[in-house]
Amino acid sequence: MDLFDIVTQQIANSLILGSFYALVALGYSMVYGIIKLLNFAHGDIYMVGAFIGFTALSLLVGFLGDGWLGISASLILSMIATGFLGVGIQRLAYRPLLSAPRLSILITAMGVSLLLFNTVMAATIGEYKAFETGLGFEGLDFGNIHISYTQIVLVLATALLMVALTLFINKTIYGKAMRAISIDMDACRLMGIDVNKVIALTFFVGSALAAAAGVMAGVYYGSIHFFMGFIIGLKAFTAAVFGGIGIIPGAMLGGLLLGTLESFGTQLSWIGTEWKDVFSFGLLILILVFKPNGLMGRTEIERM
Amino acid sequence: MAILEVKDLTLRFGGLEVIDTLSFDVEEGGIVSLIGPNGAGKTSVFNCLTGFYRANAGDIRFRNESIMSLKPHKITARGMARTFQNLRLFKQMTVIENVKSGMHCRTREGALGALLRSAGQRREEAEIERVAEECLAFVGILEHKDRLARNLPYGDQRRVEWARALATRPKLLLFDEPAAGLNYDEKERLIDLIRRIREELSITIFLIEHDMGLVMKVSEKVVVIDYGKKIAEGGCAEVQSNPKVIEAYLGKEDEDGN
Amino acid sequence: MAANDGSGAAVARRTGLAGVEDRLAAFFDDRRHRYAVFAALILAGLLVPRVGSNYTLEILTNSFLYIVLCLGLNIIVGYAGLLDLGFAAFFAVGAYSTGILTSTFGWNFWLAIPPALLFTVIVRVIIGAPTLRLRSDYLAIVTLGAGEMIRIIARNMKDLTGGASGLIGIQRPSLFGLELNQISHYYYIFLALAVLAVFASDRLEHSRLGRAWKYVRDDEDAAEAMGIDRVAVKLSAYIIGALFAGLAGCFYAAKMTAISPETFQFMQSIMILVAVVLGGMGKIAGMVVGAMAMVLFPEVFREIGSMRMLVFGLILIVMMIFRPQGIWPDRRH
Structure with missing residues (x-):
């Protein structure tokens, strides 16, 4: 493989990795933007989404097959179910603590994370599950490199979800309410906005996007397991901070950039794949130190 | 002699000039007030003086040395203390613990001293305790010393803040709206306290205040700013009759000033 | 409530x-x-x-270890109000430094302690110093990332640390000619460490430095205005807290004679933090109760096996909703 091949291959890898990061990062960013909660359980939501999609596919496979039709149906089912799971968690665990100290709600999020993680671990006896699909490896060939149709479809699906989200945030009344609440929740209450409903909706959308990423990751990597959410949770948070937490386009950009940096970074011989995670965390620390508001965040005036 | 000299101080937030080439002096041993309509930039001036904001241009000289590039804690250590417009007590701590914070920059024992409880450390703790009690007695709330700060009535919480600032052993004390939220009696006691701080402790006082009655009673000099610019400076009577000041307050000065 | x-x-x-x-x-x-x-x-x-049986001693030794760790983290989270999700990293640095110095370089255990503590401080400063100005939730994620980095480094630097399978054959120390190889020996050692940690915490808490930590926790700006260098104060909390963990790590390495990166993974950091929060942040007695509860809980619920962490997550949520201040919280009057 020559340099051109490596670069093309890594661009393809970046896009797909970046898509997963961006979708999960969006959930982090939206929830943080609206209630300033670092939703620790978000990576586990992604994992649960993957398992719901897996279960849905194994049930639907008899009717819809294991091709794109079955996968799309499972994906949508998983998004809806996981969305409601997110709303339920918000209702039971986070809402009572909205006015509590930040640490209490963060610890609660850890509790939720433990709960989800261990429930799935108990249910799967800690085993990997093969996410079997009938998609195969056909695709486009560019010289030495091969890009499968699966990769292309997944990236396109991500793009579609992002466009839909952007329209939702910018064009609907609920999107406007979300943006307003993130600026001043109390003022919104006074203006008669049903704040709890909008927060619930935010959790629904964020969780559904994470579920979509989870199912796609299952389809792409071919297997899922109960601890798949931990590392991606951290990475997605990095991506969200990278782009500017609380800013929707920032999360998208941050996800894609992190995917790119990681794909190319690990190609450098002195980094290598086993140092991949160190690379990302090191990057996170650097960003926070030098540009804590992220790429798209406005610099706050330092004041008391 | 001036203890504090501000020269051409300028502060910008974005494109907005919050403070615009502001110059004035605070004479050692004086009581000087900074007044101006809401949003004139008074608290911003305080924040620049105490190092919380980094001014864009100009110079601030305190006791003949520039303090423009110093961090807040270094400025406090040099002898300038402040109170806050909105109470900023350490709410989960007792009154005396709050006041002890002021002694931090005047003492030096660290972890090792604490672990070994050396003679020097015990002596220093006793000294901190003594000074804190002295300051509490000075503002008149010594009897509440072991209560949690957040459980005191508002007026007394203000006094904890004053005691805390006094415990830093300042040469210059900055009060940011000390009378806000106080009732008539409490304001009278505040006026008395401000005078006693100057007379008994020989501390220079610089204050921001909205209550014109109080300002006119205690101040020897008044600096008036509007839109970050100085519009008048001088004695109380002089400033009160200045047409620019009257204009800035839109006649409000009339009802407050009498 | x-x-x-x-x-x-x-x-x-x-x-x-x-x-x-x-x-x-x-x-x-x-x-x-x-x-x-x-x-x-x-x-x-x-x-x-x-x-007590050996089993009882083992469990209690573990809870003493946890008391030391909790008291260390309590200085950072409870007193100074800095969230730290990667605290196990300093426990790891202490343990690995001791392990490497005694097994690879053949140092005497007692002589290995000072350099091990020095390494702990160095790592703490490298991780801590750049992050001190960050908002609390950013701090949480950075410390988490940093903690994981330490573990991954331990796993990847195979020549020095033995990689994923870990370091084995760490020498047993001896004290006055007696080789410390019984569980009861370590029981006494960790009991002494726990008592020492309680003692040190108490003295620090009621000192000039301890008060400064709390001032910064309650209101950073006001503390700064009172002449307190918040960066120095926070850094001192970080370092002293990490020293507790580093010291615990030294003796842990000697007790286990073998250590692996998995002992120091993210879950360990979370467990320590949870013990601190459950016990009641900022309260020494709360740390003792929290640490004991955390070690005893899995033993008591041995029956339900892997479900116990699930139950644990539930307890955490319920606890935060109904009693967020912990079992034995600070300051009630």
């Missing part, structure tokens, strides 16, 4: 669980009562090896 505002009169009126709690708190407000109970606990602790 409601138990938060118990003034003298309210104490007398309240009955039931809250009343018991108030009376207990009043009892422990008296310094002499506190010392008496503490002395009785130490005495009981010294007598346990005469009657």
